[in-house]
Amino acid sequence: MHSAILLIEFGSLLLGLGLLGRLSARLGFSAIPLYLLAGLAFGEGGLLPLGASEEFIATGAEIGVILLLLMLGLEYTASDLVTNLKSHYPAGLVDFALNALPGAAMALLLGWGPVAAVVLAGVTWISSSGVIAKVLGELGRIGNRETPVILSVLVLEDLAMAVYLPIITAVLAGAGLAAGSVTLAIALGVAGIVLFAALRYGRVISRFVSSDDPEKLLLVVLGLTILVAGLAQQLQVSAAVGAFLVGIALSGEVAEGAHTLLSPLRDLFAAVFFVFFGLHTDPASIPPVLLPALGLAVVTALTKIATGYWAARRAGISVKGRWRTGGALVARGEFSIVIAGLAVTAGIEPSLGPLATAYVLILVILGPMTARYTEPLAMRWSRRFGRGGDTPGPVLPSKDTRAEAQVAD
16 A cells, blocks of 8 residues: 555656646746745645655655766866866856855854855855756857856856865764864865876776667666765765766766766656755745845845856956856756755754745746846946946857857857
């Protein structure tokens, strides 16, 4: 009887997610907010709480995080990461200062303490690579001159997560300074070894994994990823970081083939993850934190626009491209929920999960709008007040092969 109820609940949930995904595609915005709302509806205090399938969904959610980070890793080669780190690290520092500090300040103002401040800083810092990539494709901006700058900021954020996640894992576990330092040292050591191996032996690793049979390739890549993620977690390093590093180590045709095969699985389990996060948030707990979430969303939307504008200006992009860069970076999503989910699981601050949910819901809806309208609104404002755009400087050459097609402003 228990297994039958589990199948009924889980099947109904997947069917509902499929219908929500179709609805979001028809409406033209990300499905993430709908998945979060579905979790709120099926969670504690919701309309129809789940019972038998919650443990099964928890496992699926963990796989969802692993696949999200694996797919992000597959987007970049080790040489891409090294190049971006050398060329664009000032933009990463500005991004951190402008977007992480408001989250930390809000947590301290609410009296949540330093641990919650570190968590909320991560929630407000990291943009949603998935939502931004989708929006750029829909707006036809993949080949624009500013797109390599956007990708560079996202790459630096992904790299920062390889350091941040082990730190936050140790902090949430209550580890002391010595234990936390050991955890961070292990994480940095593993990341360094993987990057070195990917740079020096990337082709050898890819040949080992490679297979002409899609079934065998899928099994090897998925099995290797989950195995490494489990080993990383056993070493007190985030499983997500392990998956991200596996993605970086794979390159060429193997990475392309794995990306194609794993994309449907990633979408499935990522949807389950967002639902699982919603399951652990009581809808009644959101209204009390809605005003702080809205204020934080407005502030960090403006700081992301400022970050993108500064980074694009440094790269010699024209004024219109600078505003497009800033507007495109506003959306928050998967990483923000991953970070908040760690805190919710650790039971740090009861209100942090609801605030993060409301915050992501606001910005995942606002993000596509700022990507579309920031530049025309800024240009209209400039013309109205007689402020013409300054002359763009020379455009720095980009080594990102995914943005080689250059489209004039």
